[in-house]
Amino acid sequence: MYLTVDFGTISATVGYTLKNAAGGDAQARTQTGVTDLGNGMYGVEVDLVPAAVAVKWDTGGGAPIFAHEDLVAEQNNLFLRNRRDLTQGGANNQKIYRDDGVAVYMQGNAYQDQAGGVAYAGKGVERTDRLG
Numbered sequence: 515m516y517l518t519v520d521f522g523t524i525s526a527t528v529g530y531t532l533k534n535a536a537g538g539d540a541q542a543r544t545q546t547g548v549t550d551l552g553n554g555m556y557g558v559e560v561d562l563v564p565a566a567v568a569v570k571w572d573t574g575g576g577a578p579i580f581a582h583e584d585l586v587a588e589q590n591n592l593f594l595r596n597r598r599d600l601t602q603g604g605a606n607n608q609k610i611y612r613d614d615g616v617a618v619y620m621q622g623n624a625y626q627d628q629a630g631g632v633a634y635a636g637k638g639v640e641r642t643d644r645l646g
Contacts, residue, residue: 516558517559517569519556519557519571519581519583520554520581521554521555521556521571521581523554526575527545527573527575528545528556528571528572528573529544529545529548529571530543530548530558530560531543531544531570531572532562532565532566532569532585533569533570534566535565540563541566543572545574547560561612562588562589562592564589567584567585567589568583568585569585570582592612592619596610596611596613596615597610598610599611600634601634602634602635605623606622607623607633608621608624
């Protein structure tokens with residue numbers, strides 16, 4: 515996913531932190547991959563981690579300026595649009611893949627019964643557990 519921020523005419527050492535729902539860090543602050551796009555615009559290609567619900571940009575230095583962007587809509591888009599597989603038996607038998615269709619984004623269990631006692635075995639699914 516490509517993220518961008520506009521800090522106006524500021525020339526800065528821009529970095530970002532991916533935040534989780536509790537306000538903590540889903541991914542620590544980094545400057546890796548951040549590109550100066552000109553005119554105060556910066557961008558970065560990120561491999562979004564499932565726990566990330568927001569990105570917090572900053573200009574670095576002693577008196578940084580911050581920008582914040584909600585990522586929940588993008589998380590939902592990944593869930594709705596990307597490849598999803600159900601395999602028979604075992605743990606983590608339901609998977610949602612990243613945009614490349616190869617790397618697993620989230621995984622969890624699927625069951626044939628509502629109680630969650632019988633793992634999916636190629637027949638009807640009555641329950642799927644939280645992905646994460």
